[in-house]
Amino acid sequence: MSAIPDKHIVHALLLDGAGGAQALDVDEIPARIAAGEPVWVHLEAVHPDTPQWLGQHLPILDALMIDALVAEETRPRAIEHDNTILLFLRGVNLNENAEPEDMVSIRMCIGEKFCVSLRRRPLKAVSDIVQRLQRGNGPGAIPDLVNDLAGTLFDRMEPVLSELDERTDNLEELVADKPDAAIRHEIVSLRKRAILLRRYLAPQRDAIGRLRTMPHTWLDDRHRRHLYEHYDQLTRFVEDLDAVRER
Structure with missing residues (x-):
């Protein structure tokens, strides 16, 4: 059984609209999301604090949706809920000593100005996008982020x-x-x-x-x-x- 990560937030980034991003402190995240700024938060699905964080900061999610986002097993699907989308995808497993067909999930709650994604295991496609944002040639808006994540996921396959x-x-x-x-x-x-x-x-x-x-x-x-x-x-x-x- 995998060890529980120390922190429930892997990263929190504010997109600058020009291909870069600013790292956010944990305390900044709620206000930035509430203000409608383009925020990408990546969470550890296995951390015990994650369900509470989702319920507190994304009130649009009900208990069933939160359970789906942190579930041990998920199948790819897309679900509409008001102006929000839940998207569940899988990528080939490129982690060390892993079999590619042991596919790794990414779960996303997406709005016009925010994306909260969750992992149970690291996914190389996420690291790719973070590195692009650090170089200044990443996605400029949340829909671009979702498209780029999906495209990178599939290109690695x-x-x-x-x-x-x-x-x-x-x-x-x-x-x-x-x-x-x-x-x-x-x-x-x-x-x-x-x-x-x-x-x-x-x-x-x-x-x-x-x-x-x-x-x-x-x-x-x-x-x-x-x-x-x-x-x-x-x-x-x-x-x-x-x-x-x-x-």
């Missing part, structure tokens, strides 16, 4: 899925030339990996498709075009995994 597809092709050529039980066993193992990845990527595609059609005015045509590209990318991933699985 591409090499993993390409390697899976290429490895399967190579093994099938080998087994066609020289039937071998060990090679067949590895092909079966690769198919199982494809099944595990598809388990989350198919509903993830549907979640992005649903997000793209939600009628929130703060998701403009540019954001929706990017979401369509993400949807198309995930559709291709699912089709590629189906091809591996059905060989």
Whole structure:
């Protein structure tokens, strides 16, 4: 069992609208959110203080929503609630000594001017966005942040899925030339990996498709075009995994 993190807030950043961000002290966060400033707070879902923090600072969330955000297991989906969106996504596991198909979740409560995201395990895509903000070439607004997080999440999947597809092709050529039980066993193992990845990527595609059609005015045509590209990318991933699985 993983150790409980020391703090429930991983980071709190105020976007400056020009690709950078300012780190916020814990005490500053509520006032900044209340003032409608573009704030991104990243929380530890496993920390015992997190549910209370969510209930206190995001009163739009009811107990069921808070439970969903901190749940041990989540499936990708997008949920509308007034002018707020709950978005649950998964990324390949690129942590040390981990299997990529043991996918890592990110849970988000998104409004026009705030994004509160939660993790149970570190996700490289989040670190990528933080580093971009530190360099001054990150997202300028909350909808851009959500799009960039999703896009980075999916781009990091591409090499993993390409390697899976290429490895399967190579093994099938080998087994066609020289039937071998060990090679067949590895092909079966690769198919199982494809099944595990598809388990989350198919509903993830549907979640992005649903997000793209939600009628929130703060998701403009540019954001929706990017979401369509993400949807198309995930559709291709699912089709590629189906091809591996059905060989």
